[in-house]
Amino acid sequence: MMKTRNPVVWFEIYVDDMSRARKFYEAVLNKKMEEMPADSSGYEMVMFPYAEDEDAPNASGALVKTQDVRAGGNSTVVYFGCDDCSVEESRVAAAGGKVLQSKFSIGEYGHITMCLDTEGNSFGLHSMK
16 A cells, blocks of 8 residues: 655744744744754744654644744745655646746755745745755
8 A cells, every 4th residue: 555645844934033933832832942053044943843754744844034034924835845846846837826936956955946826825845856
């Protein structure tokens, strides 16, 4: 029998006040969050806990603070896992969506494509190649 895997691999919740948001999610979920190392992107990130086991039925994600995206409204981005995100990217326009940013490298973490769905919601496609 073939295993069915959840296609969601990553999510981001954009925040204006990282300390306040971190305290909220740690309190509500009763989980300790982990700061991600800062890089030149200007993004401050605190990651939700995740299972190391690749067969675990969960997706990881982070709180993100950046000047580029404000909190509220459409401030959560779900990333869908792909073998090569350029394949799924090639289907976006034909399905009625829009590619906001074509496949680009995120360094050792692989590649992503940023898109809009038919409702105006942002989402990402992620692959390691």
